[in-house]
Amino acid sequence: MGDLRRAVVLGGAGAVGSMMKRLLQxxxxxxxxxxVAPDACLPGDVTTPSAALLAALTHADCVVVALHERIAVPAITALSPHLAPDAVLVETASVKQHLAAAVRTHVRGSALGINPLFAPDLSPSGRNLAAVVHRPGEGVGTVLDLLRATGTRVIVTDADEHDRAMAAVQVATHASLLAFGRAVSRLGVDAGRLGALATPPYATLMAxxxxxxxxxxxxxxxxxxxxGYGRAARAELADAxxxxxxxxxxxxxxxFGTGLKDIDAFLGEEAALAREHCARLFAVTREHTRRR
Known part of the structure; x- marks a missing residue:
């Protein structure tokens, strides 16, 4: 594994932190x-680090910051002076521009941002992971190689493109699903009856x-x-x-027809791939509805 012999995972009791812990181990x-979990080997608030945490950071070859952004930025600010110069810092935030600014300001060594575009309880094989190289270095390459070795499809991008893309891939997608759920819940039809009468698109969206x-x-x-692009994404969704x-x-x-054609033109070759994927999803949905 190259020089990554010792690692510290901040937030290692969480889902993404646990995933990174397993990868490194x-x-x-x-x-x-x-x-903050009491059973952590280094318990406590990482923004006010204990002497034991500072000692561990000093000797770590890799430090993973698997924290919500509101905590990750102050943690990076507080802890970066204690990292070894050749250590690689890996942050896992879902939004990258603020993290990129914090890294540029405070981190001396190499630094990588990753965003697993799947829930950590799923197998990483064949799934997408966005990677932002905040500052290149040998450790960055080592971590990326470890991720690729699991079968993960690593897509390298920059912080701005990442956040613009996530405004569509995550912000608009999640908002549309939550709005769908809110609307359905207010239509006055029992959820069980809706499930019994479900079409494949309804069953897929409900899943x-x-x-x-x-x-x-x-x-x-x-x-x-x-x-930062989330407000515009939600506004476009509401306007649509x-x-x-x-x-x-x-x-x-x-x-109405022109609207469909415009979307198809935007998707281009992706539309045909998505239709093939949809056919496979609907085959699974059919088996699900049979078991009801």
């Missing part, structure tokens, strides 16, 4: 977890919605509130629904 590193509402609210709220409603209520068949 599987590669042979000795990993210490710093977390996605159920996964979100069964997750950690703070994670999804952070995605909505901290992305207003346009759709206006076209339908006006009986404007031409405008």
């Amino acid at each position: 599987a590669a042979g590193a000795t990993v210490q977890v710093a977390d 996605l919605l159920a996964r979100i509402i069964g997750g950690e609210p703070a994670v999804y709220q952070e995605i909505q509130t901290l992305n 629904l207003r346009v759709l409603a206006a076209d339908v209520e006006a009986g404007d068949d031409t405008a």
Whole structure:
């Protein structure tokens, strides 16, 4: 595993922190977890570090910051002076521009930002992970190699492109699903009856919605509130629904059809790939509805 023999994972009791802990341990590193959880080997608030945490950081080859951004930025500010000059810092925040600024200001060595675009309880093989190289170095390459070795598809980007893309991939996607759930819940039809009468699109959207509402609210709220492009994404989503409603209520068949064609033109070759993927999803949905 190169020179990454000792690692500290800040927030290592959380889902993403645990994933990174397993990754580093599987590669042979000795990993210490710093977390507010009392059973962590380095318990306590990482923004007011204990002497034991500072000592561990001084000797660590890799420091993972698996914290919500509101905590990650002050943690990086407080702890960076104690990192070894050749250590690699890895942050896992879902929004990157503020982290990039903190790293540029405070971190002396190499630094990498990652955003696993899947829930940590899923197998990483074949799944996407965004990577932002805040500051290059040997440790960055080593961590990226470890991630790729799990079968993860690593997409290298920069902080601005990452946040712009996540405004569509995460902010608009999650907002549309939550709005869908809110609307359905107010239509006066029993959820069980809706499930019994479900079409494949409804069943698929409901499955996605159920996964979100069964997750950690703070994670999804952070995605909505901290992305600088999030407000524009939600505004476009709301405007798109207003346009759709206006076209339908006006009986404007031409405008409705043009809207579909415009979306298809934007997607280009992605549309055909998405339709193939949808066919596979609907095959799974059919098996699910049979078991009801």
